[in-house]
Amino acid sequence: MDINAWTALLAATIVAGTPILFAAAGELLAERSGILNLGVEGMMLVGAALGFIVTVNTGNHWVGLLAALAGGGSMAAIHALVTVSLRGNQVVSGLALTIFGSGLSGFLGKNYQGIPMNYGFKSLDLPVLSDLPYLGAVFFRHDILVYFSVILALFMWYLLYKTKWGLAIRSVGENPQAADAVGIDVSRIRYLCTIAGGMLAGLGGAYISLVYAPTWQENMTAGRGWIAVALVIFALWNPTRAVLGAYLFGGVEALTFRLQTMGINLSSFFLAMFPYLVTILVLVVVTIRRRQDAGAPQALSVAYDREER
């Protein structure tokens, strides 16, 4: 395998990792506030469908992107209503959201299947950097959303660990009673984080339907929402580790076909299983080392009720 094949593989890795990174960053934010949202796949699908439909009808991919954000956010708002205000079971509501999203997106996109779309995000070669040997081709010749996803993850790290709001979000996820006692509005923070998380999932979906493979097909996210959920655990709820994880998982996706072109006969089913296997391994290792919590927010998936102390 020559050096050009390697750079092509790594560049493909970053593109494949980007939709997962958006969705995982969103899920991470929601989980940090204590809300487990298993509806990522559904929110991504609605985002992908709306992003594509609106782009086709308006001819403007930025408007499509806004629609995807709104779609993912509205889906997440349903989840927030059920789990925060009504204190419903987060697992059940999230799963329902996934199934609902796959049905809704299929319904909305019915007349848009297979339509070719020629406008979208073109690659934006960064000046100077894109001319670097090898590194330029791997990192600096992508579309603007790729750069944005990395900046977003770094910003989220800063938000969570270096700001007052981040402290509030984490405290709500760790111990809502205590947060409430010091005057933090638990419900408001959980609503905001869940909805923002849904918007990012919608963005991840739109990345697939507008950039990665500019088209709409039913269930086109093909399980990436679940990979994002696994990725949050893999990253131990840390946004910077999520970047590395997204590219690891993206690399597996990019590798699936390139191994075949190299004539290596490794089953593609094995490769598809690999990200989840790594997640389980990471969980096992971390649990053994830290004994129990593995870094999960203490109050994750636990409804907060002021009256139940």
Added chain:
Amino acid sequence: MKFKRIVVLTLIAMLLSTLAVGCGNDAEPEGGAPADQSENIKVGWVYIGVPGDYGWTYAHNQGREYMEDEIPGVESIVLENVPEGADAERSFEQLAQEGCSIIFGTSFGYGDAMLAVAKKYPDIKFMHATGLETADNLGTYFGRIYQARYLSGMVAGAMTENNQLGYVAAFPIPEVVRGINAFTLGVLAVNPEATVKVVWTNTWFDPTKEKEAAKSLLETGCDVIAQHQDTAEPQVAAEEAGKYSIGYNNDMKEFAPNANLTSPIWNWGPFYVDTIKSVMDGSWTSEAYWGGLDEGIVDLAPISDKVPAEVVEQVEAKKQAMTDKEWDVFMGPIKAQDGSEKVAQGQVLTDAEMLSMDWFVAGVLGNL
């Protein structure tokens, strides 16, 4: 707390019921049948996908629309997006009860459902695309698309500059393997030095995977991409890379105006017309139909004007030979991938051997 739990459960139930409506099988009676027609029969179709897939189901729907133009007065009832399994049986039952005289099922996995419903309604005819089992009132139909794939291989073999071709393939099953072999034999007929590299996606229908697979082939240097997939994404990948491509199912030129050279295509229309006419005049009998270029059920889309005229002539000549049944793709001598002789000089593979093909011809780079 009990009240809230009820509210939550109700909300979830509402979400789920919306879903059920969203994916429900919409029965769409189409085609206005004039009431004064004397031969007013109903015909049913069960589609595995939606006509908008620009692939398999699209091709069947084109055939259905062609039939409606050819035989006025036929009312067609279409069920879209019917999954294989228990749902399928219900759908065929529904069409039978609506009074269809003949019902077409367009996916391999409908076999058991169609067999069961056919037994219950002996007076209704059933036709199962790509199927294996037949009964008194259940026939199967498919086309020799491998013939068109051979011709598309000749075009591809003539247009490659570095003798490296790529093939994005769905599943390692006889239907797909037969297509890869036929394509490769077509390539080798005009360009004995060339190789065809195969990548499996393990899906019929996944735009991102299909595109990634095509890109991985392009990265290794392949300059013509062929496909056995249902979306046009491999064409788009070739267009973006400035290389050539061969489509499938329908003329895929619109997706890749510069890259696309031609496509092996389905033309179900005449078959649907003949079959429905035979039901109307009572001459229908159960059969396992496997028509080729001679019947017109498979064909080659118009060849791009980038292809030199002498190549087009060669392709036309081979097509004529197959149409006249003077020659066929799997006629010896044919070498297997390891170089051993698989089909001897003068020998021709039988239909049964073709339908169970599980070996690659020499020139294919890939694993089964």
